[in-house]
Amino acid sequence: MVQxxxxxxxxxxxxxxxxxxxxxxxxxxxxxxxxxRQYIIDCMTDAGLTVEIDDFGNVLGYKVGKxxxxxxxxxxxxxxxxxxxxxxxxxxxxxxxxxxxxSMTDDGFEHDHTIAVVDFMxxxxxxxxxxxxxxxxxxxxxxxxxxxxxxxxxGISLYDAxxxxxxxxxxxxxxxxxxxVKSFTEIHIEQGKVLEHEAKPIGIVTGIAAPERFxxxxxxxxxHSGATPMNxxxxxxxxxxxxxLGIEEIASMQEEPPVVGTVGVVEVVxxxxxxxxxxxKLGVDIRSISKVTRDSVVTLIxxxxxxxxxxxxxxxxxxxIAQDHPVAMHPVMIREIEEAVKSVGVDYMTMPSGAGHDAxxxxxxxxxxxxxxxxxxGISHNPAEFADxxxxxxxxxxxxxxxxxxxxxxxKLN
Numbered sequence: 242m243v244q245x246x247x248x249x250x251x252x253x254x255x256x257x258x259x260x261x262x263x264x265x266x267x268x269x270x271x272x273x274x275x276x277x278r279q280y281i282i283d284c285m286t287d288a289g290l291t292v293e294i295d296d297f298g299n300v301l302g303y304k305v306g307k308x309x310x311x312x313x314x315x316x317x318x319x320x321x322x323x324x325x326x327x328x329x330x331x332x333x334x335x336x337x338x339x340x341x342x343x344s345m346t347d348d349g350f351e352h353d354h355t356i357a358v359v360d361f362m363x364x365x366x367x368x369x370x371x372x373x374x375x376x377x378x379x380x381x382x383x384x385x386x387x388x389x390x391x392x393x394x395x396g397i398s399l400y401d402a403x404x405x406x407x408x409x410x411x412x413x414x415x416x417x418x419x420x421x422v423k424s425f426t427e428i429h430i431e432q433g434k435v436l437e438h439e440a441k442p443i444g445i446v447t448g449i450a451a452p453e454r455f456x457x458x459x460x461x462x463x464x465h466s467g468a469t470p471m472n473x474x475x476x477x478x479x480x481x482x483x484x485x486l487g488i489e490e491i492a493s494m495q496e497e498p499p500v501v502g503t504v505g506v507v508e509v510v511x512x513x514x515x516x517x518x519x520x521x522k523l524g525v526d527i528r529s530i531s532k533v534t535r536d537s538v539v540t541l542i543x544x545x546x547x548x549x550x551x552x553x554x555x556x557x558x559x560x561x562i563a564q565d566h567p568v569a570m571h572p573v574m575i576r577e578i579e580e581a582v583k584s585v586g587v588d589y590m591t592m593p594s595g596a597g598h599d600a601x602x603x604x605x606x607x608x609x610x611x612x613x614x615x616x617x618x619g620i621s622h623n624p625a626e627f628a629d630x631x632x633x634x635x636x637x638x639x640x641x642x643x644x645x646x647x648x649x650x651x652x653k654l655n
Contacts, residue, residue: 380603614633
């Protein structure tokens with residue numbers, strides 16, 4: 242059975258593996274990320290798993306089933322962090338999966354399908370500006386051009402970062418995971434406040450929202466703040482302010498399915514108190530679990546930007562950054578997780594995921610499911626990120642139950 246003391250020891254150990262600074266600092270492919278990854282490799286080895294590393298550095302630990310020719314039952318998450326992050330984002334998924342296979346070994350549980358526990362590299366976008374890169378590599382969704390194009394703030398490309406870790410970026414075109422996969426399951430902290438607000442210890446994810454991101458640069462005239470009358474101004478920041486509030490209002494109007502809109506970057510030029518802002522760059526993030534609804538809201542926002550710019554005598558350009566596809570979780574996987582939750586005897590709710598996860602890259606090819614546990618006050622990507630060990634243990638028990646069922650050949654997912 243799942244052992245609380247073993248799990249707590251693992252979380253304490255991972256918390257120590259961080260670069261200096263507040264919270265957890267394990268940016269992808271840095272020395273501390275590699276130390277955290279090595280701890281996971283050691284845990285897998287100690288748990289009797291056969292460990293393999295792919296050319297991107299993804300770690301796969303196999304608990305071999307009675308029939309190794311059957312498709313693998315895959316489970317996992319990530320252990321890299323954002324700067325000044327927390328000790329639970331991603332880590333819950335990897336450590337709970339390892340504990341689940343330990344639990345099976347302790348009980349002498351025999352299974353038909355091989356179980357593959359994965360620690361995906363570079364899930365966070367903090368270093369290279371793109372998220373879930375390890376999953377994308379395993380799915381054959383990265384190119385050599387991508388590896389050279391993605392560069393960190395120090396000018397180090399993803400290609401060079403892989404080389405520095407003695408990995409093989411030149412093999413990226415042949416890196417797609419070759420073994421057949423029966424299912425993919427991920428457990429994760431919610432990174433929001435819904436479960437805590439509803440007092441539910443478990444969330445069963447119905448779908449994962451995905452962002453469309455773009456930069457909007459608004460241009461006016463950078464004139465003297467004292468010598469330019471109000472009626473002769475073309476203030477880019479005033480126009481941008483209207484656009485920011487418009488994005489909030491347009492996203493709020495779309496209620497079912499919901500859309501969220503965020504302007505998280507505002508860069509003002511020239512940024513002097515006595516100069517009317519001549520240009521403003523906005524970073525815009527629009528998300529929904531429905532691509533159709535998200536696209537509709539993005540269209541409305543772009544039309545609104547055009548209206549504001551024309552009305553105020555401003556010009557603008559829009560630079561696309563990303564347009565990821567939202568995904569639905571598999572109905573049979575939702576049902577399997579639901580049955581496992583009921584067998585453990587805790588309350589739950591179904592819910593969408595507003596944040597992206599590794600699971601989104603598997604959902605279009607294999608039956609995929611996600612389990613959420615609460616995090617205190619919904620705080621994540623922050624030193625104050627916290628998940629209660631009771632909730633972690635509950636989640637691990639549910640994951641254990643789900644994996645045992647999925648690993649039997651008699652469990653069909655179609």
